[in-house]
Structures are given as C-alpha cells and as structure tokens.
Amino acid sequence: MKKTLTLYLICLVVMSSCAPSRFVKPLQKNQQAVNVALGGPLFEYSDVVIPMPFLSASYGYGFDSTLTGFAALNVSAALFGNLQMEIGATKQVLKQSGYVPAISITPVANLIYKNKDAKKFYPQLDLNAFWEFNQNRNLFYAGVSNWFELAGKKAHEQEQTNHWLISPHIGQTFIRKRWDFTIEAKIIAPNISYESNVVDYKSPLGKRGAFGIYFGYTRKF
C-alpha cells in the first residue's frame, strides 16, 4: 500500500516547500522582476530520484534599494484546483562588509484556498545571510525558512503539536544584468520525524525532514 501513497502525499509537503527563497537581496529602487522557480523535495520517479518539479511564478518590485515587495503564484497547486499565493517583502537589514555577510529578512503570507471549507494561512519568515563576490556577479546565501502552523487542533480534534517547520537552505545566484539564475538546496523540516509515516521522504537525516532542490530564473527590467 505504501508505494503509491508516497506519491499521493508527497505533493503535500511541496505546498509547504514549493519554492526557493524569492528574493534574498532586494531589487534596486523601481526595478521590477519576474521569476519562475521549479523544484521541490526529492522523490523517486520510475526508479530515479528527482526533485519534485513543482512550478511557481512571482513578481517583485523594488520600493527602494533595501525593500522589495513580491507576490507569487504556485502554478502546480493550481493544477490541483488550489489557489496558492504568497505575498511578502524582503528587507535588507545589514550591508555586507568584507567577510561579514549582508542580512535580509523576508516575512511572507502564504494563502491557500480550495473552497470555503478548505483554506489556510501560513505565516513564513525567512532569514538569509548573503555574500556577493566576483564583482557582484555571484551571490552565495545561507539561511532558514520558517513556516508556522497556527492551528491548535488538527483533524478529529487532535492536538496539533508541530507549530514550527524550520528549513535551512543554501543557494547560489548567478547575477547578470538582465537575468539571474539561482540554485538552492534545502532540508525541509528536519525538526519533524517521519519515522512512522506514510511518506518515504528522501533526506540526508534519515527519517527526519526531506531534501529539496530548486532552480529559479529571474528576469529583471
């Protein structure tokens, strides 16, 4: 029974990990960007382990050189009949100084809507440290994405014990004048054990968390 339900449910975790960090470094003032991101947790497909190819698209606008607002749509979730959106902002709070990295924080509101009985709001807070190098043509970042479950109860009035999904990640962005390309690796929710669970996630931590790989392409204008 296990095998197919693994596929059946693995997409769920994608909902909480469907994308890489949207904007680690804010855009320039009045600069706009569109981004498409593809990827997700690793899973086995036809005996090959690949990242779940879930697709999302986002738009960002630089309010000033330290603050970028963005909105994103999870395209793959829409295929399941769910409207899944992110609305957030990236604020750079510290400039890079030599080896001391720049720091940005990104609060995000994740909204998922299926119908009046199936809707969710997940707050998210990403923290990133980043270093630009090679004449600012490369950006390396490391950080954590934090998802928060606000519900106190889950199905059948059972207590919801997991309220914080922490997902550490590292990524590399190749910066060009009009476009960026990003690759990011993330360990999704290593603080949660899937020891006795329907899903066999692929994780370097065994039965804890899942390992995801994401690719992002950003066009700036």
Add this chain to the structure above:
Amino acid sequence: MKRTTIQILVLFIFSIVIAGCQKLDDNLFNPNENKITEYQLNNYKGEVDFKLPESYQISNDKVHLFTLESKAADEAEATTIHAVYIGDRQRIATDTVIMYCHGNKDHMDFYWPRAQLLANVNGKNNYGILMIDYRGYGLSGGKPSEKALYVDVTTALAWLSSQGLTSNRLIMYGFSMGSIPATHLTAEPVNLKPEKLMLEAPIASAKVMVQDATGLATPAAFVTDLKIDNVEMIKKVTQPLFWIHGTKDDFLNINTHGQLVFDNHKGSFKEAHKIAGAGHSNIPLEMGFQNYLQVVGNFIRR
C-alpha cells in the same frame, strides 16, 4: 528571450505532466502491481506479505472461485467482480462467515495467505471466508474508487444473504484499506448487518493521512476528494470491535490512525491488540500464526 521562453515552457509542461501523473485520488488504489492473468491462490508464486506453513493450507475442494455482478443503484450497467469463498457453500445457511476486505495492493492472490489463515480460526474450515477483488483489482472489471469499495462489498454481502447467511453469523474483517468498506458497512449496513467488526491496521481518515504526511493541519481537500472517515463512521458502530495494529506500523501509524478509530467506538465491547514490533503488513507473522488465530478466534467466539 525566445530561447528562455521556450525553456520556461518546457519546464511548465514537464511540471504539468508529472502533476498529471499524480491524479491524487487514483493513487490510493494500487491494484495489479503484479499483474495476473488467472487466479492461482494456492499455487501463486508472486509477492505476498508472508507465506503460510503447509499445515494451514486449505484443500482445493473448499476453495470456490466465482464472479458477481456488482452494480450501484445509479449505475446503468453492472461490473463483473471476482470472488473466492473458502468453505462449504452448501453450509453458508448455517455457518459463521468472515467477510474479508483486503487492502489496496494487487489482488486476491496477494492476500490469499491472509484469507487462508482466517480459514483456520477455531479449527480448519470452521468458518466460511469470503474475499472479493474490488473493481479494478485482479481480474475484476471496472476502475477502483472509494464508492466502488462500498458497492462491491455490498454486492458480496448480498450474495452471502442469497446463500442463506443471516446477520447474526456475519463477521466483518477489514485490513488496511479494507477497513474503509468494513467499517462503513458495519455502521450503515445496506443488507446484512455484521454481528462483529474486526479491523487490522485501519485507516483513520483521509484527513489524517494528509496531516501525518505534512506535519501540518492541512485540509485534505487540497489534494484529494476522498471522503474516507473511519473515525466518524466508527461512532455509529455499536457491534463489538476487535482492533489489532502493529506498534511499528510505518504506514498507518498506530497512534494517529488505529488508536483514533478504537477510541471513537461507542459500542459496549471492544478489545485492542497492540502487537509489539509488528509493522503494517506482518502482524500475523510477528505475533505468530497460532497466537494470531487464538486472539481472532476468542473474539469471534465470545
């Protein structure tokens, strides 16, 4: 720019194709992973959860393969499903019969050792055993669905009734996915009303499956239209309940699934068997066939 657009388009199509492969509700059902062209039962050499010693084997004269025409009230045409009855068909009017609802994998050949083992409860062929392949399983026609589980088991019970079985001699047994029709048709019987309900590694609900997987209080409706809810359904069951579950079940967690079903049973009698070290598919093997037969037999006899 044109090249980039094409690349994005390819990624988008790839995403759709993969997502399309995952039609979620269909993925509950896993029929015919090991395809068969005929039922072999005692002679089946394919994958099974466990093999029985020869002493538990049932002689071929007690094994009856046949077909049933399964049709819901709102269906125009019936679907042919396959069934196997273990025992003496002429004695259904007087025997106690266990309706065995199998899990979501493969077909009756895969579950044959389990059905055969039950045919040894309280002595060889003491009880009749009926097992069917739901639509889409084994050689049964049609396509699997949640609704088909109820319709096909109802059809099987109607056949038992037509052979003379009465409600007071019917034991309903559901393993894993089979707990869905077993619980539903014990709570809301269509024809025969089972005297007792036995659940091995039952599913709590579609909601629990989804939430166990995410670790979040995610609405199940985000990914499935399945309405499976044994937790609600078991509240309507007043008949005695037998629940058996492996403590190491890594598929349907004993605490989030089985215990929840057990706790919500409101009938006057229920008994739980938590099998230390057993997983999802090896309870009889882990506890020992004789021990398994003993606890099952005691419950049916009480």
